[in-house]
Amino acid sequence: MELNQLTAHVILGKLKAREVSLDAVYAALYARILKIEPQVKAYVRNNKEPVLPLESRPDSLLNGIPVTIKDNICTEGLNTECCSKILEGFRPPYDATVISKLKDSGAGIFPLKANMDEFAFGSSTENSYFGPTANPWSLKHVPGGSSGGSAAAVAADEAIWALGSDTGGSIRQPASFCGVVGLKPTYGRVSRFGLIAFASSLDQIGPITKDVQDAAILTGIIAGYDPKDSTSINQSVPDYTKSLTGEIKGLKIGIPKEYFVEGMDNEVKSIIEEAINKLKNLGAVTKPVSLPHTEYAVPVYYIIATAEASSNLARFDGVQYGYRAKSNNLIEMYKKTRAEGFGDEAKRRILLGTFALSHGYYDAYYLRALKVRTLIKQDFDRVFSDFDCIVTPTSPTAAFKIGEKTLDPLKMYLSDIYTISVNLAGIPAISIPCGFTKAGLPVGLQITAKAFNEEMLFRLAHTFEQNTEWHKLKPKL
């Protein structure tokens, strides 16, 4: 295998044993990018000469292994544009806390940033100002979104591993579509400082990796309390690699009946059922459970997320940074800058959110949505008082075709139906590869646990992974 195809923990072993050099790792990545990037387009603003790695620090935890970063995570001195025209040329004078933590651990920050739906608004990476990314397993299909660039880059071995962000499934759904591992940590587990906000009460940064061990390592590095983020929680970070025991005998797994209803692709359904059987064979106990408020998750999410987004995106006005349209006065500057700077989906969500917060509608929409959000959270609390985790599909279908859902936003929104509740409840969830459709598209299995129990996710996911071969398959490109 080429170096770029390996997982970070394998490369790390080779670097420490001095079998390979960091330069060789970069060279392999650049060679791969040069070859397949014209078809995959996982990276944006890719018109630069390859950048040489910083000198590696053999004493450091990660020895300089580069991490690919989604375009909405601030990297000092490196453009961070959320794949939006309105942030054209924005080069933050600061690092996100996760970036500082990566640097402190000796990771390299890969100089190209990963494509995404503009401001993370989308489930297919088609809403990027820079154009869509293709699914490495089938170039006519979407990679999922919004972290589609990160997931495609990892799946296509254009990245060793990557960071994405997940507001309603934006890490897990593309991980599922691209056949890689993606974790949405507990809300408050990872600092949001430096993540350009979509919906502040839902956003979390998380890893997208080639296997569960890499996800455990990367999560351990980026997690932890940050005094710069009031919503981050002061709780110690365990060594997640210690939970990779391979032992799941007696674990109680809930299978929510509300997730296995119409709208779910039959092929996906049987793949998931097979995966559940596998878990049983490995010693876990499964039982049907109920999450009765599941059907409200999508509407509640689209009220809360768009309301917060409408306010979070107000700052993009052409005054201080990013794109500013030519104009004759202030109001015209606001209007033209925002009209020309935002894409259609961003505008749609700003309008939706502005409406939901408007006088006379607030109680009926936003306030009610907050109340139902509490009910959804209580559904999970009830199940987790008896169960160790919940297993579901990550998405009702495998990857869909580019352009298939762009004209029907509602249909697009429904592709996150299994991932959204997790964000509303603030709990962690992981997506791991669990099979392929006949057309050769990956399917992901989602495992959910109670807040701050990422260890349970890694334990179950790792055990499943070590007893299957799905994560070892590579797309033919």
Add this chain to the structure above:
Amino acid sequence: MNYETVIGLEVHLQLKTKTKAFCACAIDFGQAPNSGTCPVCLGFPGTLPVYNKAALNSAIKVALAFDCQIQKHTKFDRKNYFYPDLPKNYQISQYDLPLSRNGHLMIASQDAPKRIGITRIHLEEDAGKLIHEADASLVDFNRAGIPLLEIVSEPDLSSPQEAFDYLTGLKNILEYLDVSDCDMEKGSLRCDANISLRPQGVKELGVKTELKNMNSFKGIKDALTFEISRQTEMLQANQAMFQETRLWDADKGETVSMRSKEGAKDYRYFPDPDLTVFIIEEPMILAIKADLPELPEQKLRRFTQEYALSAYDAEILVNSKNDAKFAEDCIRKYPGSDKKAIVNWLIGPLLAEANYRKVKLHELNLDKDELIKLVGFVQRQEISFLSAKNVLTQMIASQKSAQTLIQEGNLLQVSDTGKLQEAIETVIGENEKSVNDFKAGKTNALMFLVGQVMKKSAGKANPKIVSDLISRRLS
């Protein structure tokens, strides 16, 4: 028809904390534009606010000083509106769960004290400043993110004078608390006023006008006075009133309509998801309460008890924190047992000097020990009260000691009866009619004769001794 005035005031107060409300920028006035900023207060993408505990403490302190109820569970909300001085295009403020509610402030109204309700006091962040030039508008964000208290009164004020008194009282207490510079000219204290008129005896409120752009307490009083006559005229002419915001033009002495409130702004308030709900625990409130300084009301009570001051005199002194301190220092230093002597000087000649110079009592360039020496000269009848007042004026102007000025002016009173006797004999010789009048029982004549002696001694004769000597001589 007679109309009744209804006024409510909204005060914005910059807290003088070391750092801004939601970031670590040091607050330092007079910096170059935009040098006192960081990515957080500039609202850069990805940055997050973290609230400043010191600002919260100051806010609770103020709330307690006005007897407000502290909200145990409080939170920050976003007030959404677009303006270039607002980096995020929303202001972090407090909406439905303000830090505190239901306070009050007592003001002196005609005879009886009047209770002015304080609806709420909440914490928010200040915006930046726009500077308009010929071809462009510039923004200075140094002010953006400075903690700001909003203090909203009930519509309990019924005249411009009451509004003035309320603000003076408010400012006085705020100065005691030492939480703000309270300087209207520099914008650390800002005030908008809501005013409406209604026919005497009617319960419902009339249509209100919001007044902005006043930059002194006097300006507020003037703007309100102008509004009363403007609205009275409109009402008397049966003109339709509508809710509007008007700007005070201090030069022209009138208010000008800025915008009608008919299309009222929708700020789309919602809880700021970047800042979690926080709980103000009882022990924290008790600790802040225990730490409150002595406030004017308490000081007034103490001054009347400890120094046997009249309520009237004490009130003059406690009306300013620094004046009260200056006065109390002087009273404590004064060695005599009759404190009234020094108090009379403080609220008499000293206050007159301060008023004349348009400064506060404590701002007079006056050494306290020298003042006490001067009062001593008078008490011992070594100089006359009149001379002493002149000496005081010179002391302030020249910084010379009382002793020096008395010597230079040759002001020591003549109490030497031998020397005085000479002058008395001369005066008696020259004023036969008055002497006879006195002998005939007209007491006014004695005053005249004393005056004549005083004149001869160039004011240095001790009038009491002169009076005694003449009486004895003529009886």
